[in-house]
Amino acid sequence: MKINVLRLDHRQKRDARITTHVCLTARAFGADGVILNGDEDTKLMENVKDVAKRWGGQFKVDYKKNYENLIDEWKNNGGEVVHLTMYGSQVHEVVSDIRKSPKDKLVVVGGSRVPTKVYKEADWNVSVTSQPHSEVSSLAVFLHMLFEGKELDKEFEGGKMKVIPTAEGKRVIINDNEEEKIE
Amino acid sequence: MKINVLRLDHRQKRDARITTHVCLTARAFGADGVILNGDEDTKLMENVKDVAKRWGGQFKVDYKKNYENLIDEWKNNGGEVVHLTMYGSQVHEVVSDIRKSPKDKLVVVGGSRVPTKVYKEADWNVSVTSQPHSEVSSLAVFLHMLFEGKELDKEFEGGKMKVIPTAEGKRVIINDNEEEKIE
Numbered sequence: 001m002k003i004n005v006l007r008l009d010h011r012q013k014r015d016a017r018i019t020t021h022v023c024l025t026a027r028a029f030g031a032d033g034v035i036l037n038g039d040e041d042t043k044l045m046e047n048v049k050d051v052a053k054r055w056g057g058q059f060k061v062d063y064k065k066n067y068e069n070l071i072d073e074w075k076n077n078g079g080e081v082v083h084l085t086m087y088g089s090q091v092h093e094v095v096s097d098i099r100k101s102p103k104d105k106l107v108v109v110g111g112s113r114v115p116t117k118v119y120k121e122a123d124w125n126v127s128v129t130s131q132p133h134s135e136v137s138s139l140a141v142f143l144h145m146l147f148e149g150k151e152l153d154k155e156f157e158g159g160k161m162k163v164i165p166t167a168e169g170k171r172v173i174i175n176d177n178e179e180e181k182i183e
Numbered sequence: 184m185k186i187n188v189l190r191l192d193h194r195q196k197r198d199a200r201i202t203t204h205v206c207l208t209a210r211a212f213g214a215d216g217v218i219l220n221g222d223e224d225t226k227l228m229e230n231v232k233d234v235a236k237r238w239g240g241q242f243k244v245d246y247k248k249n250y251e252n253l254i255d256e257w258k259n260n261g262g263e264v265v266h267l268t269m270y271g272s273q274v275h276e277v278v279s280d281i282r283k284s285p286k287d288k289l290v291v292v293g294g295s296r297v298p299t300k301v302y303k304e305a306d307w308n309v310s311v312t313s314q315p316h317s318e319v320s321s322l323a324v325f326l327h328m329l330f331e332g333k334e335l336d337k338e339f340e341g342g343k344m345k346v347i348p349t350a351e352g353k354r355v356i357i358n359d360n361e362e363e364k365i366e
Contacts, residue, residue: 017201021317028314029324055314087346087353092335119351129335130346131211131238133323134204140320141212141327149328152275152312163270163313168302170270 002079002104003031003146004060005139008067008111008118010038021136022109023048023061029143030151031107033060037067038111056159071106071121079104080123084138085114088125095145098124107142109135185262185287186214186329187243188322191250191294191301193221204319205292206231206244212326213334214290216243220250221294239342254289254304262287263306267321268297271308278328281307290325292318 005026010019019041023034027048036045045061052059064070071081080103098105108118119125128138143151156162164171188209193202202224206217210231219228228244235242247253254264263286281288291301302308311321326334339345347354 024316025320028312028316089350090348129211133207133211136319137208137323165273
C-alpha cells in the first residue's frame with residue numbers, strides 16, 4: 001500500500017515551519033511522499049528534499065496547484081482518500097478498516113479552512129482525538145496506528161547520516177564509515 | 184501519574200505556532216499541563232488557556248525562566264524526567280519501563296539546541312524514530328504510546344465546545360445544550 005500525504009492550502013509566510021514539520025513527519029513515519037498545495041514554496045520543498053537526501057530513503061516531494069484534480073485522479077487510479085479532521089470518525093474505530101483495504105491511500109491534512117468537497121470526497125474522515133491540536137500530531141499518530149508501530153523500525157537506505165540510538169548523548173554515523181560521538 | 188511537558192527555549196518570533204501546537208498536543212493527548220521556558224510569551228499562553236477553557240479539562244499553562252531549577256525541583260519532589268530527542272533510546276524499547284514507574288513525569292521537548300545538562304539529568308532520553316521531524320509529532324506519539332491509546336477516549340469536562348465524531352461533516356455541541364451541524 002502506497003501512502004502519500006496531501007498538505008492543503010500551504011501559506012508560505014505563515015505556515016513554513018508547520019508545513020515543514022508535516023513533510024518531515026510524513027517521511028519519518030513511513031509515508032512515501034508528500035504533495036503540497038497552496039503557495040508554491042520552492043525553498044521549503046528544497047529543504048525537505050535536502051533532509052530526505054541526507055537521511056536516506058525514497059521520500060518524494062511534489063506540488064499540485066489544483067488539489068481537486070489530484071483527488072479525482074487519485075480515486076480514478078484506484079486509490080482511496082483519508083482526510084484527517086478533528087470532526088471525523090475516531091481513529092481507533094476506523095484504522096483497522098483503512099489498513100485492511102490494500103488500495104493506495106492519500107492522507108489529506110488541512111489547511112486553515114478545508115472545503116466541504118474534501119469531506120465529501122474522502123473515503124474516511126478521521127479524527128485523532130476530537131480536540132484542537134495540530135495537523136503534525138494528527139498525521140504522526142495516524143501513521144503510527146496505521147503501521148502498528150512498525151514504522152519505528154523503518155530503515156532509510158542510502159542516507160549520509162544515521163543515528164545510533166543511545167541512552168545518553170548523541171551518536172551519529174556519517175557516510176556509513178565514520179562514527180562519531182557528537183556530545 | 185502526573186505528566187507535565189516542559190518546552191525549552193521558546194522564541195516568541197520564530198516558534199509561536201510550533202510551541203502552540205506543542206501545548207495543544209500536550210493537552211489533547213492527556214498531559215496535565217505545560218511549562219514554557221525561553222521567551223515569556225503571554226499572548227501564546229493566553230491563547231492556549233483560552234482553548235483549554237473553551238474545550239474543557241484541567242490543563243495548566245505555566246512559565247519558568249530557569250529550567251535547571253525546575254528540573255532539580257521536579258526530581259527533588261520525587262518526579263522523573265523524560266527527554267524527547269532523536270538521539271535517545273528507541274521509544275518502543277523503553278516506554279513500558281517509563282509507564283511501570285508510577286512517579287510523576289516531566290516530558291522535556293527542545294529547543295533548537297538542548298544543553299548537555301538535560302541529557303545528563305534525564306532519567307530517559309527517548310527517540311520517537313531516529314529521523315529528523317518535529318517535537319510536535321514526537322510528543323504526540325510518545326504520549327499515545329505511554330497511555331496505550333487510552334488518551335483517545337479522554338473526556339474533557341466542563342468545556343463549552345464538544346465535537347461529536349461523525350463520518351462526514353462537522354457536529355459540535357456548544358454549551359452542552361445546543362447541538363448544531365456546522366457543515
